[in-house]
Amino acid sequence: MRITNKPILLVEDDHVDTMTVIRALKDIRVTNPLVRQENGEEALNYLRDSNNDRPCIILLDLNMPIMNGIEFLQVMKNDDQLKVIPVIVLTTSEEQQDKVKSFNLGVAGYMTKPVDYLQFVEVMRSIDTYWTISEMP
Amino acid sequence: MFKNLTIKTRLTFTLSFLVAFLLGIETLGLWGMSKANDGLKTVYEDNVIPLGQLDHIESLLQQNRLLIAAALVTPTSEIIDNNTAILEKDIEEITKAWEGYMKTYLTPEEEKLASTFAEDQKKFVTEGLRPAIAALRTHEIIEANKIVVEKIRPLYELVKKDIGLLIDIQIDITKQEYKRQQDRYVITRNIFIALIIIALVMVVLISVAVTRVIFRPLEQAVKIANSVTTGDFTQQIDVRSTDEIGQLLQALKEMNDSLVTTVGQLRDSETHVRAMLNNLIEGIITINEYGVIGTFNATAERIFGYTEAEVLNKNVSMLMPVPYRDAHDSYLARYLQTRQKNIIGISREVVGLRKDGTIFPMELAVIETRQGESHIFTGSFRDISARKQxxxxxxxxxxxxxxxxxxxxxxxxxxxxxxxxxxxxxxxxxxxxxxxxxxxxxxxxxxxxxLLIKRVYRMDNLINGILQYSRVGRVKEQSVAVNLDQLVREVIDLLSPPANIVISIENTLPTVLVEPTRIEQVFQNLLFNAIKFMDKPQGEIRIACSSEDQHWKFLIADNGPGIELRHFERIFQLFQTLVPRDRMEGTGVGLSLVKKIVEMYGGKIWLESKVGEGSKFFFTLPKTVIISSN
The missing domain is CATH 1.20.5 (Single alpha-helices involved in coiled-coils or other helix-helix interfaces)
Structure with missing residues (x-):
C-alpha cells in the first residue's frame, strides 16, 4: 500500500477467510495493520469512532450476519465523512446483481475469492499493486 | 265449354242475349199491334163499310118506295117531277152503292145472296120503278098506282128481304170478324204475358247464375283470404274454372301455397334456431325494454336452475343478486333514455343468482335489436365458476x-x-x-x-456447473447480433487446442441475434469436449453451418473416440459422465448446459457417432432470431 501506516479494514464474518487474508497479506509483505470487524454494523461503529484510525482501504465481504455488505455500503456511501474511503468487495458471490448493486454504490473493485489459496494470494497481490500505484485521498 | 269462358265474356254474352230477347219481344209486340191494326182495318173495310153501303141501299130503296107513294098521294106535276128526279138519282146512287159493295170481299154465301138481290133489284127497277116513273110522268096515276100495287109492293118486299138477309149476314160476318180480332188480341196479350214471365224467369235464372258464378266464388275467396289472415293455411282451395274468379282463386291458392312454404320455412328456421338455442353451450336470455324475459334456453335453464316456464314474462332482475337486482330497472330505463352503454356490445364479467340462492360469476355479452318500436336485448352468457376456479x-x-x-x-x-x-x-x-x-x-x-485438495477442486467445479446451469434462462442478458464466425474463432483461441488437433471452420458462419455469453458457452463446451476426449494422434475438428428452411444447422464433428448409441440420451443429462471423474475430470454439466441453451432458443441438438471413428454433434438455431447472414 502507498500509505503504510494506515490500517486496512477487513469486514468479514468467516474466521478462516480472515486467516486467509492475513496470511496472504503477510505473504506479499504488506505491512499495514489489519483491523477486522465481523459485520457491517461493527464496521460502521469502528469507522465512526474518532479514536480509531481511518483505514486507507476497506475489504468487504457481502454475505454477513446482522448487516450485510450491501447494507453497509448503502449507509457508508451516504456518509460524507466515509464515502471517500475506497471499498473493494471480496466475496464468493458471482451473482450479477451483487456486482451491479456494488458498483452502483461506488465500490472501487469487485473480486471473487478463489478456492485455491495461491490464486487468492494473486488476487491480494493485484489489489496491493493497484493501491500502491494509485493515489489515495 | 261455357265454363272455360271468362266472366266478362259470359256477362257480355248473357246481356247480349237478354237485349236480343227483349228486342224480340218488342218486335213481336210491334208486330202484334200492327196485326191488330190490320184486323181493325179489315173489320172496317170488309164489314163496316159494306154494312153501311147495304144500309144506304136499304134506306134508298125505302125512300124509292116512299117517293113513289108520296107522288101517288099528291100527284102534282111538281111533286112528280121532283120525286121522279130524286128517284132517278136514287136508282143511280143505289147502282153506285151496289157497285161499291160488290167490290168488297164477299163470302160465297153473300155472293149468292147478292146475285139474288141484284136480279130482284133489277126487276124492281125495270119492272117496278121505271114503269112507275114513266106512268107518273105521263100522269097516268091509275096506271102508276096499279104498278105500285102489282109490281112495286111485292118486288120491294123481295128486295127488302134480300137486302135484309145481306145485312144480317154482313152483321154476322162483322160479329165473327170482331170476335176473331178479339181472340187474336187475347192470344197476343197472353203471349206477351208469357214472354214477360219468361223474361222474369230468365232474370232470376241469370241472377242465380251470376250469384253462382261470381258472388259465391268471390265470397269463398274472401272467406279463404280471411282464414289465411287468421293463420289457417290448411284449407283446400279448389280451382274449378279458368275465368277471373278461377284466376283469383288460383292466385289465392298460390299465395296460400307460397305462404305455406314461407311459413314452413319460417317454422323450420324457428325450429332450427330454437334447436340451436337449446344446444348452445352459452345461455341465452332475451328481454324487452322493461326487462321482461322472452327467451330462456336450455343452457340458461341448466345454469340458473329455473325452467323456462318459471321465468317467462318475469323480470330479469330475479336472476340477479342484490344490489344489482334493484339497479337493473333504472339502468335499463336510463339506457333507453341516454343510450349510454354500460354492457351492450361488450362482454364483461357479472354475477348471477341461481334458483337455489347461490351466486356465481358469469361472463355476459348483450346485443340490442329492434323489433319495430320495441327493443329486444339478447344476453349470451356462460357460467365461469369453473374458469374462475x-x-x-x-x-x-x-x-x-x-x-x-x-x-x-x-x-x-x-x-x-x-x-x-x-x-x-x-x-x-x-x-x-x-x-x-x-x-x-x-x-x-x-x-x-x-486427494483432499483434488476433491475440493472437483466440488468447486460441480458448484460452478450448477450455478452456470441455473443461470441459463434465469439471468437474462441483452440479445445482440453476434457474428458467430468471429465468436467461434475467439472461443478456439481461448481454448488454445494442442498442436496435434486441427480445428477448421468449413464455411462462413452467420450472424444471429442471441445472448453472447450463452452462444459462447454452446461452442465452448462442444469444442472443449471434442478437444478433451480426443484420442487420435492427429485430431480433426470441423465446424460447419448450413441453411435449412426455418433455421440454421450447425455441425461440430470430431474424429475422437465416438459415443455408443445407448449413451446418446445420457450424455445430455446433468452430472452424467461416461468416463470416471478420477480418470478424466468432468462435471457432467457441459452438454446439459448446451442442450438447455439450444432449446431455450427453440433449437434442437442431436448427434451421430461411430465408436472409434468420431462424433458429429448437430444443433439448430431458428432463423427468426437472425439479423443477417454473411
Whole structure:
C-alpha cells in the first residue's frame, strides 16, 4: 500500500477467510495493520469512532450476519465523512446483481475469492499493486 | 265449354242475349199491334163499310118506295117531277152503292145472296120503278098506282128481304170478324204475358247464375283470404274454372301455397334456431325494454336452475343478486333514455343468482335489436365458476412456481456462497497444512492431503456447473447480433487446442441475434469436449453451418473416440459422465448446459457417432432470431 501506516479494514464474518487474508497479506509483505470487524454494523461503529484510525482501504465481504455488505455500503456511501474511503468487495458471490448493486454504490473493485489459496494470494497481490500505484485521498 | 269462358265474356254474352230477347219481344209486340191494326182495318173495310153501303141501299130503296107513294098521294106535276128526279138519282146512287159493295170481299154465301138481290133489284127497277116513273110522268096515276100495287109492293118486299138477309149476314160476318180480332188480341196479350214471365224467369235464372258464378266464388275467396289472415293455411282451395274468379282463386291458392312454404320455412328456421338455442353451450336470455324475459334456453335453464316456464314474462332482475337486482330497472330505463352503454356490445364479467340462492360469476355479452318500436336485448352468457376456479388455481400455481423459482435462485446463491465458503476454507487449510507442516507428513499423509485438495477442486467445479446451469434462462442478458464466425474463432483461441488437433471452420458462419455469453458457452463446451476426449494422434475438428428452411444447422464433428448409441440420451443429462471423474475430470454439466441453451432458443441438438471413428454433434438455431447472414 502507498500509505503504510494506515490500517486496512477487513469486514468479514468467516474466521478462516480472515486467516486467509492475513496470511496472504503477510505473504506479499504488506505491512499495514489489519483491523477486522465481523459485520457491517461493527464496521460502521469502528469507522465512526474518532479514536480509531481511518483505514486507507476497506475489504468487504457481502454475505454477513446482522448487516450485510450491501447494507453497509448503502449507509457508508451516504456518509460524507466515509464515502471517500475506497471499498473493494471480496466475496464468493458471482451473482450479477451483487456486482451491479456494488458498483452502483461506488465500490472501487469487485473480486471473487478463489478456492485455491495461491490464486487468492494473486488476487491480494493485484489489489496491493493497484493501491500502491494509485493515489489515495 | 261455357265454363272455360271468362266472366266478362259470359256477362257480355248473357246481356247480349237478354237485349236480343227483349228486342224480340218488342218486335213481336210491334208486330202484334200492327196485326191488330190490320184486323181493325179489315173489320172496317170488309164489314163496316159494306154494312153501311147495304144500309144506304136499304134506306134508298125505302125512300124509292116512299117517293113513289108520296107522288101517288099528291100527284102534282111538281111533286112528280121532283120525286121522279130524286128517284132517278136514287136508282143511280143505289147502282153506285151496289157497285161499291160488290167490290168488297164477299163470302160465297153473300155472293149468292147478292146475285139474288141484284136480279130482284133489277126487276124492281125495270119492272117496278121505271114503269112507275114513266106512268107518273105521263100522269097516268091509275096506271102508276096499279104498278105500285102489282109490281112495286111485292118486288120491294123481295128486295127488302134480300137486302135484309145481306145485312144480317154482313152483321154476322162483322160479329165473327170482331170476335176473331178479339181472340187474336187475347192470344197476343197472353203471349206477351208469357214472354214477360219468361223474361222474369230468365232474370232470376241469370241472377242465380251470376250469384253462382261470381258472388259465391268471390265470397269463398274472401272467406279463404280471411282464414289465411287468421293463420289457417290448411284449407283446400279448389280451382274449378279458368275465368277471373278461377284466376283469383288460383292466385289465392298460390299465395296460400307460397305462404305455406314461407311459413314452413319460417317454422323450420324457428325450429332450427330454437334447436340451436337449446344446444348452445352459452345461455341465452332475451328481454324487452322493461326487462321482461322472452327467451330462456336450455343452457340458461341448466345454469340458473329455473325452467323456462318459471321465468317467462318475469323480470330479469330475479336472476340477479342484490344490489344489482334493484339497479337493473333504472339502468335499463336510463339506457333507453341516454343510450349510454354500460354492457351492450361488450362482454364483461357479472354475477348471477341461481334458483337455489347461490351466486356465481358469469361472463355476459348483450346485443340490442329492434323489433319495430320495441327493443329486444339478447344476453349470451356462460357460467365461469369453473374458469374462475381454474384462474384462481392457475394464479396459485403461478405463485407457487414463482416462489419455487425464487427458492431456486436463493438456492443458487446459497450454493455459490454458503457452500463455497467452507470449501474454500478446507482448501486453504489443506494448503497451509502441506506448506507449513510438510516435514511432519509422511508420503501417505501427503497423498491423502493431495486427494483432499483434488476433491475440493472437483466440488468447486460441480458448484460452478450448477450455478452456470441455473443461470441459463434465469439471468437474462441483452440479445445482440453476434457474428458467430468471429465468436467461434475467439472461443478456439481461448481454448488454445494442442498442436496435434486441427480445428477448421468449413464455411462462413452467420450472424444471429442471441445472448453472447450463452452462444459462447454452446461452442465452448462442444469444442472443449471434442478437444478433451480426443484420442487420435492427429485430431480433426470441423465446424460447419448450413441453411435449412426455418433455421440454421450447425455441425461440430470430431474424429475422437465416438459415443455408443445407448449413451446418446445420457450424455445430455446433468452430472452424467461416461468416463470416471478420477480418470478424466468432468462435471457432467457441459452438454446439459448446451442442450438447455439450444432449446431455450427453440433449437434442437442431436448427434451421430461411430465408436472409434468420431462424433458429429448437430444443433439448430431458428432463423427468426437472425439479423443477417454473411
Amino acid at each position: 381454474a384462474e384462481e388455481q392457475k394464479a396459485r400455481l403461478i405463485y407457487e412456481l414463482e416462489s419455487t423459482q425464487e427458492e431456486l435462485k436463493s438456492f443458487a446463491y446459497v450454493v455459490s456462497h454458503d457452500l463455497k465458503a467452507p470449501l474454500r476454507a478446507i482448501s486453504a487449510l489443506a494448503g497451509w497444512l502441506v506448506h507449513d507442516y510438510s516435514d511432519k507428513f509422511d508420503e501417505k499423509g501427503k497423498e491423502y492431503i493431495d
